[in-house]
Amino acid sequence: MVFANLTFLYVFLPLNLLGYFALRRTEHRNVLLILFSLAFYAWGEPIWIGLLLCSSTVDYMHGRVIEAKRGTAWAKGAVVSSLVINLGLLGLFKYSQLACVAVNDLLGTSLTAPEQLSLPIGISFYTFQTISYVVDVYRGEVPAQRSFYKFLLFVSLFHQLVAGPIVRYAHIASEIDSRQHSVADVSAGISRFCAGLFKKVCIANVAGQLVLQTLARDSVELSVAEAWFGLLMFSLQIYFDFSGYSDMAIGLGRICGFHYHENFNYPYMARSVREFWQRWHISLGSFFRDYLYIPLGGNRRRPYFNLMIVWALTGLWHGASWNFMFWGLYFGVLIALERLFFGRVLEALPRAVSHVYLVFAVVVGWALFYFEDLDRLHDILRVLFGASNQAWSSPDLTPLIQDNALWLVLAVLLCAPVVPRLREGVAQIGSRYALGPTVMGAALAAINLGMLLIATAMLVGGTYNPFLYFRF
Numbered sequence: 001m002v003f004a005n006l007t008f009l010y011v012f013l014p015l016n017l018l019g020y021f022a023l024r025r026t027e028h029r030n031v032l033l034i035l036f037s038l039a040f041y042a043w044g045e046p047i048w049i050g051l052l053l054c055s056s057t058v059d060y061m062h063g064r065v066i067e068a069k070r071g072t073a074w075a076k077g078a079v080v081s082s083l084v085i086n087l088g089l090l091g092l093f094k095y096s097q098l099a100c101v102a103v104n105d106l107l108g109t110s111l112t113a114p115e116q117l118s119l120p121i122g123i124s125f126y127t128f129q130t131i132s133y134v135v136d137v138y139r140g141e142v143p144a145q146r147s148f149y150k151f152l153l154f155v156s157l158f159h160q161l162v163a164g165p166i167v168r169y170a171h172i173a174s175e176i177d178s179r180q181h182s183v184a185d186v187s188a189g190i191s192r193f194c195a196g197l198f199k200k201v202c203i204a205n206v207a208g209q210l211v212l213q214t215l216a217r218d219s220v221e222l223s224v225a226e227a228w229f230g231l232l233m234f235s236l237q238i239y240f241d242f243s244g245y246s247d248m249a250i251g252l253g254r255i256c257g258f259h260y261h262e263n264f265n266y267p268y269m270a271r272s273v274r275e276f277w278q279r280w281h282i283s284l285g286s287f288f289r290d291y292l293y294i295p296l297g298g299n300r301r302r303p304y305f306n307l308m309i310v311w312a313l314t315g316l317w318h319g320a321s322w323n324f325m326f327w328g329l330y331f332g333v334l335i336a337l338e339r340l341f342f343g344r345v346l347e348a349l350p351r352a353v354s355h356v357y358l359v360f361a362v363v364v365g366w367a368l369f370y371f372e373d374l375d376r377l378h379d380i381l382r383v384l385f386g387a388s389n390q391a392w393s394s395p396d397l398t399p400l401i402q403d404n405a406l407w408l409v410l411a412v413l414l415c416a417p418v419v420p421r422l423r424e425g426v427a428q429i430g431s432r433y434a435l436g437p438t439v440m441g442a443a444l445a446a447i448n449l450g451m452l453l454i455a456t457a458m459l460v461g462g463t464y465n466p467f468l469y470f471r472f
Contacts, residue, residue, distance in 0.1 A: 001043035001163075003193075003248045004200050006459055010454075012040065013252075026178055030153050033256065040158035041121070048120040051089070052156060058085055059130040060151045063137045067144035075138060083133040090127045093119055094217060094283055098320040116262045122162035124317060126155055133169040135291055150176050159252040163245050165263040166283040172258050187441075189254030191448055194417075196247025198451040199240045201458050203411050205239035210404065211463055219379035223394040226262030227383045229401070231363045236411050239468075241267065242281070268415045271354040272346050273334040273361055288314055290374060303339075308332050318369070321378055327368035334361055375381055 016036045023029050031309040042049050058151040066075045091099075100111040100242055121146040133154070136142045153176055189311050214222065214230030222230070246263040253260045267279035278286055288310050308329065315328020338346065346354040367384065371377035382388040401408070428442060 001041050002457065003245065003252075004197060005217050006456070009456065009459075012036070017255065029256075030150065030176065033158075034149065034153050034331060034402070035220075036155060037153075037156040037158040037161060041156065043163060044121055045118075048123075051120055051123075053152075055086065055126065055130060056152050056155045057148070058082070059134055059146070059155075060148050060191055062134050063144035063151070064146070066137050079134060079138045082132065085271070086131050088125050088187070090123060093123060094236065095316070095320045098322075112359030125164050126161060129154060129169075130283075132166070132287060132291060142173060145169070145173070146218060156255075157258070159256075159258070160249045160260065163249075164281075165241070165246055165249060165260055166287055167260055168221075171261055175258050175264065181257050185257065186255050186367070187444070189251045189256075191444060192254060193248050194251075194270070194448040194451045194455075196244040197455045198244075198357060199247065199414070200244030200449075201455040203407070203414065204237050204240035204244055204318075205458070205462065205464055205466075206404070206407055207233045207240065207411065208466065211237055212464075213400065215380070219376060219388075220382050220390070222380075222383055222390075223391045223397070225393040226397050227380060228363070229397060231366055231370070231384070235268075235363055235366050236415075238366065238369075239264075239415070239438060240411070265370055266415065266417050267364070268359065269355075270358050271339050271351060272343060272358060273331060274338050274343065276358060276362060277331065277335070284314070284317070304336050307336055307339075311335070319372070321372045323368055323372050323374060327365060329408065330365055330368055356369075 001012065003009075016032075019032050020029055023032060038049060038052075041052060059082055060415065062078045065078040065150055069075045096114070103109055103111055123272070133142070133151075138143045145154070154167075154169055154172065155169075156163075193424070210233040211230055214226050215234065219227070243264040250260045261283065263282050265279040265282065267276050270276040270279055293306055293310045294308060296307065297303070311328040311332030312325050313328070314324070314331075315324040318324045318327070346357065349357075356396075364384070368377065371380055379388070383390050387394070433439075
């Protein structure tokens with residue numbers, strides 16, 4: 001099941017919230033959330049419920065062993081065991097085919113991965129969540145959770161189970177035991193969810209259709225301008241798709257009293273690649289920083305080697321294909337260059353110039369991300385940089401832009417913090433009048449309802465509704 005789905009919006013979610021707020025005790029609410037979370041996960045692939053429960057059980061037990069045997073070889077062995085099991089399962093389901101291809105190419109063998117090994121939804125996300133928990137318990141940063149059902153709630157919460165953010169146990173441990181609910185939190189959660197739904201359905205899906213009309217075509221049919229336009233549209237699609245999902249997850253958590261950390265902070269407003277990745281998929285970046293980069297030595301020893309390892313694995317986390325590793329290494333090299341000297345150059349340049357550099361670098365990076373077929377990737381890069389015989393422009397592009405002009409303006413505006421600043425300005429004006437807060441509340445409710453209705457209408461009338469990050 002996905003959030004941008006009529007069954008979820010008008011059956012699953014209302015039943016979940018009605019049941020949740022009908023109960024009074026946190027323990028009962030937690031049990032209800034677990035049941036709904038397992039039902040949510042089972043909706044798409046019920047076969048993988050067993051794997052989720054098994055993974056949760058294994059890491060719950062590892063946490064208890066570490067707590068009981070702290071400071072001994074048993075504790076260290078439990079951490080190693082957890083890493084081997086978790087990464088082994090992730091590797092088995094996600095990377096078996098890639099590993100077989102690599103071995104076959106290297107040794108001339110004919111290994112094949114079992115065809116029935118499909119990728120369980122969300123395994124990349126919940127595996128990292130449970131790894132972070134076990135390591136944090138070992139480091140003494142959090143106590144082991146003694147209640148299995150509370151630990152299962154942490155792992156399985158449907159808000160963030162299948163596409164993040166990657167939630168640390170330490171961030172919500174106290175809220176699992178006891179959390180406060182307020183009208184302000186519920187209101188903020190509803191607004192955040194509706195905004196995320198609008199971003200996903202009304203912007204990301206439209207961008208995706210434009211991507212299909214350009215990048216899905218054979219590269220010999222594309223002009224240089226069409227190739228760049230298609231990649232710009234993919235840049236918008238993947239941002240609004242993933243940040244929209246994160247907004248919905250954060251909003252749902254807020255309604256239920258959980259305060260998940262932000263996962264995006266207007267990344268396209270950055271002035272460097274390094275800053276971009278401090279704003280994009282923040283929960284993944286912080287995971288690799290805290291659990292891989294720093295343990296490898298961080299900035300203390302071999303920083304650039306550590307950086308390349310992290311970015312190669314960041315790329316492979318996104319997909320079991322060589323293009324993803326090249327994508328990760330591409331950004332790793334750019335960040336290394338910015339650290340060495342180019343960052344100082346960017347700081348000295350006018351903001352507009354450094355911003356153009358950022359957009360150019362990221363859009364080229366999305367080409368590496370989008371094209372899994374390396375031959376097609378090679379062809380599209382030749383088109384992008386005018387190294388092919390393709391025309392520079394095409395008469396088909398102008399009507400495509402004209403027909404979507406208003407939508408394009410809206411999408412570009414929403415890449416900047418326009419809405420928060422507008423909201424702050426209106427709130428300041430409204431605070432000067434006695435009825436200001438009431439009018440503001442009514443206006444916000446109307447906007448939320450409008451976004452919900454527009455998204456619903458597009459879901460009813462459309463068939464194109466992918467979630468890009470589900471495949472990771």
